[in-house]
Amino acid sequence: MGRTPAGQTRERIFQFVRERLLAGQPPTVREVQEAFGFRSVQSAREHLEALVAAGQLVKQPGKARGYRLADPPETFADETQTAAAPRLIPLLGRVAAGAFALAVEDLEGYLPVQADRAGDGSELFGLRVHGESMRDAGILPGDIVIVRRQPSADDGAIVVALIGEEATIKRLRRHGGRIGLHPANPDYQVLYPDPAELQVLGRIIEVRRYLD
Known part of the structure; x- marks a missing residue:
């Protein structure tokens, strides 16, 4: 089975993080790793950092659950x-x-x-x-x-x-x-x-x- 393209995986990660944030349960990097079956925490961290670079997430330094949505979401x-x-x-x-x-x-x-x-x-x-x-x-x-x-x-x-x-x-x-x-x-x-x-x-x- 071929690997899922990085862009699709990243979008799935964004939706996962977004849903957790809207529920008031910001995930840790390790929770993202476990949810997507990555072999290392670094893989999850790279995807999250890419979402930060793309302006979809904001990282608060020094916090294990430090990711938040960049702006009030337009869900509704x-x-x-x-x-x-x-x-x-x-x-x-x-x-x-x-x-x-x-x-x-x-x-x-x-x-x-x-x-x-x-x-x-x-x-x-x-x-x-x-x-x-x-x-x-x-x-x-x-x-x-x-x-x-x-x-x-x-x-x-x-x-x-x-x-x-x-x-x-x-x-x-x-x-x-x-x-x-x-x-x-x-x-x-x-x-x-x-x-x-x-x-x-x-x-x-x-x-x-x-x-x-």
Whole structure:
């Protein structure tokens, strides 16, 4: 059996990486190697670097899962006029549901969401969860939360809150003139941040979990 032309293999690799990115699961080079049966990691890396050179992917140095799509993909460009067409929103790095983690917007890829939830897509973003402080609310490490960007939230809403330069996921409660950020795990304490340092980034409207 003849070998598959390099261009066809590269296109298949691009589609594989693209689908993983849209699902919020950026692949490593080794995962690409295994998926396509290459004998060496270097073969997979050469194809990925060629896709970077062609402008189809962007590589973020120093990250094992550092490939992302060069621009917001046009997967649904032809259907955006219909009410049922999904929209794409950015998946931005990680957020702690536990101990605070430095809040850095680190674009990993894009996620499809229902059009009626996304509006024009600009007000939603995704974050990957670390920590177990929201365990009993069904938000676990590795989950992806979809966040509606808004500067305030109703009492009882689960929010992404920024305190100084650190972000966390908690349930917002108002106690008179104070705001408490409540965990959903008895092993963690309620936080009462200084109002001058607290910023609500948005309210969580959806949780996604991948089993593999």
